[in-house]
Amino acid sequence: MxxxxxxxxxxxxxxxxxxxxxxxxxxxxxxxxxxxxxxxxxxxxxxxxxxxxxxxxxxxxxxxxxxxxxxxxxxxxxxxxxxxxxxxxxxxxxxxxxxxxxxxxxxxxxxxxxxxxxxxxxxxxxxxxxxxxxxxxGGPIAVGFNVPGVDKLVLNAETIAKIFDSKITNWNDAAIKKLNPDAKLPDLKIQAFHRSDESGTTDNFTKYLIAASPANWKYSGGKAWQAKGGQSASGSSGVAQQVKQTSGAISYMELSYAKDGIVPVTVDTGASAPVEATVENATKAIAAAKVVGTGKDLSLELDRATKAEGAYPITLVTxxxxxxxxxxxxxxxxxxxxxxxxxxxxxxxxxxxxxxxxxxxxxxxxxxxxxxxxx
CATH class of the missing domain: 3.40.190.10 (Periplasmic binding protein-like II)
Known part of the structure; x- marks a missing residue:
């Protein structure tokens, strides 16, 4: 509804x-x-x-x-x-x-x-x-990065999935270049960080990958990280700190942690224009949620693969x-x-x-x- x-x-x-x-x-x-x-x-x-x-x-x-x-x-x-x-x-x-x-x-x-x-x-x-x-x-899960000389980056579900599954390992990869033809992407190793603790943010982030790029994310999902490779840190503040201090780093975190040198990725959802990670754009996605809980339970179902204009798909509800x-x-x-x-x-x-x-x-x-x- x-x-x-x-x-x-x-x-x-x-x-x-x-x-x-x-x-x-x-x-x-x-x-x-x-x-x-x-x-x-x-x-x-x-x-x-x-x-x-x-x-x-x-x-x-x-x-x-x-x-x-x-x-x-x-x-x-x-x-x-x-x-x-x-x-x-x-x-x-x-x-x-x-x-x-x-x-x-x-x-x-x-x-x-x-x-x-x-x-x-x-x-x-x-x-x-x-x-x-x-x-x-509610809110957006920002895919925050720290790449010298790059202050704007567009990624889609396929490239995000491949980065976090260690299938894309360098910032000048052809798939990233195709989405960012005007960016000066360096020959720099990607340092992908994920949560070491069981995390609802991980659960929601991977639910997005499963829904939006099932061919490239073969894991079942859940609060525990399942993909191989990458590095880990505890808590939202932990992964944010790693991205801040690591050249070439990328991770997923709530928007309020994506600051002080961390830049959020703009997501190509298939809509007419890539969508920024903002509160307003996350609200557009959450507004289409459905209550699926029974009785007094009010758990929600989100459309993770939305292509609605201006709707940011990587969102969570706490x-x-x-x-x-x-x-x-x-x-x-x-x-x-x-x-x-x-x-x-x-x-x-x-x-x-x-x-x-x-x-x-x-x-x-x-x-x-x-x-x-x-x-």
Whole structure:
């Protein structure tokens, strides 16, 4: 079904990382900014946040893709709800789902929906209920590169697949030259980096390759990297750091990490013009998503092989995974209050400036209703 495109507010944000006063003591390596406890946007947001009975420490883990968004949200939320401390580790989707099914966290972030066996495992933690997927953050997966003398690069699904499968190994390869006739491509070895940890970003990136270039990507996909060759690093910040410091490097990462010397590839999808990795273009792709989850689960299906004009195909949606029933009594109020805020118009309105895409209107409305029913 066609879904409405979410109207985005232009909100000025301060630094994305959260200060120590907000008790994010285990943020891991994905923090990217400087803390600024006096950020005016956080104060402005605080007036619209409903804390209810939220208090205590809220532990969460999972997707590093949404880490920068979570940090921004936590800053605003804890400015309003001073009795709550939120610790979101951002260890990766695989680690987050494991922590959730083992009852170690109140909620988890994952760039892939729960698998049937993971839903089954969640039932031992969610007494009388099960884990459900709530889409909360969207955005483009940038294919970022660092090639001296090249500030713009067009690739298609075939060349991307061959690069990450070690079939194209030099930047002046004929296939890359054909897509970039005006670029001064050097005689330089390609250094392709992939995630070493189980990652929803890997899952979504390879789903794109499977859908858009099945003849050149013969792997089954999943959170664990399967192709041979290449080099690895942990987390979105890890692969981004490798691309920054390595001449000839290329990797896949969320757009918010593609900066400071990393240039995103423009993707030839077969549309009339190659498509840039932007929030707006990712939103066009996400707006055509379909809800395929059942019951209270709101997992989505994306068209990975889209050729729609201006639709960026390498996108992901990050889900917050929570129990529909059987949440722990001591963390339920804070969990509901925080999820309510990040799904709100104000919460979603912060995403564009942070390099993410808001969830379309029709879907986020269902998310809000589901959150109110958590027990």
């Amino acid at each position: 066609k879904l409405q495109r979410k109207n985005r507010r232009a909100l000025a944000l301060g630094a994305f990382a959260v200060s120590g006063a907000l008790a994010l003591t285990a943020c891991g390596s994905d923090d990217t900014g400087n803390s600024n406890g006096g950020d005016s946007s956080a104060s402005a947001q605080a007036g619209n946040i409903k804390c209810d009975d939220a208090k205590g420490q809220l532990l969460a883990d999972g997707s590093s893709a949404q880490k920068n968004a979570i940090d921004t949200w936590v800053k605003s939320f804890t400015a309003a709800c001073s009795g709550v401390q939120i610790n979101y580790k951002g260890s990766g989707s695989g680690a987050g789902v494991t922590a959730f099914t083992q009852g170690q966290v109140a909620f988890a972030g994952s760039d892939s929906a729960l698998k049937p066996e993971e839903v089954t495992a969640s039932k031992s933690v969610c007494k009388g209920g099960q884990g459900i997927d709530l889409p909360m953050v 889900y917050e995974i929570v129990c529909d029933k059987g949440n722990k009594a001591d963390t339920l109020p804070a969990t509901k209050a925080f999820l309510r805020y990040i799904a709100s118009e104000d919460g979603q309105g912060q995403l564009s400036a942070a390099g993410y895409a808001p969830i379309p209107d029709d879907i986020i409305a269902k998310v809000r209703t589901t959150i109110e029913g958590l027990s």
